[in-house]
Amino acid sequence: MTHHYRDLNLTDPANGYLHFVVQAEARLGVARSLLNAEVSLAVQTPFLQEWVARLVRCEPNALHCAIVEPRQIPTLFHPCIEEDGEASPVAADCVCRKAMYDPEFGLPVVVQHANITGSADVTRWIYRTFAPLALRPHDSFGSLIVDRDGSLWVRTGEGILSLLPQSRALGYDFGYDGGGPHALAAYLSQVAATDGQVTAAGAPYARAHPAILAWTQSSAVEQGARELTLIDLKEMRRS
Numbered sequence: 001m002t003h004h005y006r007d008l009n010l011t012d013p014a015n016g017y018l019h020f021v022v023q024a025e026a027r028l029g030v031a032r033s034l035l036n037a038e039v040s041l042a043v044q045t046p047f048l049q050e051w052v053a054r055l056v057r058c059e060p061n062a063l064h065c066a067i068v069e070p071r072q073i074p075t076l077f078h079p080c081i082e083e084d085g086e087a088s089p090v091a092a093d094c095v096c097r098k099a100m101y102d103p104e105f106g107l108p109v110v111v112q113h114a115n116i117t118g119s120a121d122v123t124r125w126i127y128r129t130f131a132p133l134a135l136r137p138h139d140s141f142g143s144l145i146v147d148r149d150g151s152l153w154v155r156t157g158e159g160i161l162s163l164l165p166q167s168r169a170l171g172y173d174f175g176y177d178g179g180g181p182h183a184l185a186a187y188l189s190q191v192a193a194t195d196g197q198v199t200a201a202g203a204p205y206a207r208a209h210p211a212i213l214a215w216t217q218s219s220a221v222e223q224g225a226r227e228l229t230l231i232d233l234k235e236m237r238r239s
């Protein structure tokens with residue numbers, strides 16, 4: 001399902017999958033995505049590894065600059081001490097950031113290198129990207145995945161892993177009575193009500209089905225990785 005914002009068609013298949021609206025305000029020192037929610041992934045789980053495995057290295061572009069803080073933009077061009085062939089990976093803290101993109105969804109990804117000096121085993125990679133505003137035009141919703149660190153993924157009907165579509169204005173959360181669980185429940189209710197066909201982020205709170213809302217507000221969601229299929233969601237909605 002295509003995501004529309006006023007007169008902008010943000011997922012027009014004829015013009016490429018994703019077009020970003022970048023908000024730049026020099027006075028405030030702001031240059032960021034206006035519509036897509038930012039996502040940061042640091043815990044190495046099987047789902048993160050599956051997604052990382054398909055990422056492709058690229059030159060930094062304007063969208064990578066929109067992911068990082070303005071002062072960090074130069075680090076997008078720093079060489080990595082693991083790649084220059086001379087320095088030991090643990091010789092110093094490396095502050096490089098690598099620019100990548102997801103070839104399935106076209107999303108920019110910045111990979112931050114965080115070496116911890118003197119500890120050979122501790123090399124951390126932090127992945128920062130944007131959630132899509134919708135799955136691709138011919139994708140359907142297959143299942144929701146709540147990762148063990150709370151990251152939210154979706155597997156499409158064809159088995160492709162994606163971050164859960166999410167807009168900046170309606171961030172998701174779970175485990176309490178508040179806006180985040182309402183936004184997540186509204187999105188999942190929309191998916192269940194349309195048999196997985198309408199995947200655009202931004203469903204209004206009023207669309208949240210009581211049973212699905214009760215689930216997103218419960219602490220059960222936080223107890224380890226779990227996968228909820230479209231059939232599960234539809235059954236919750238019928239309860």
Ligand SMILES: [Zn+2]
Nearest residue numbers: 080094096113
């Ligand atoms: Zn590095």
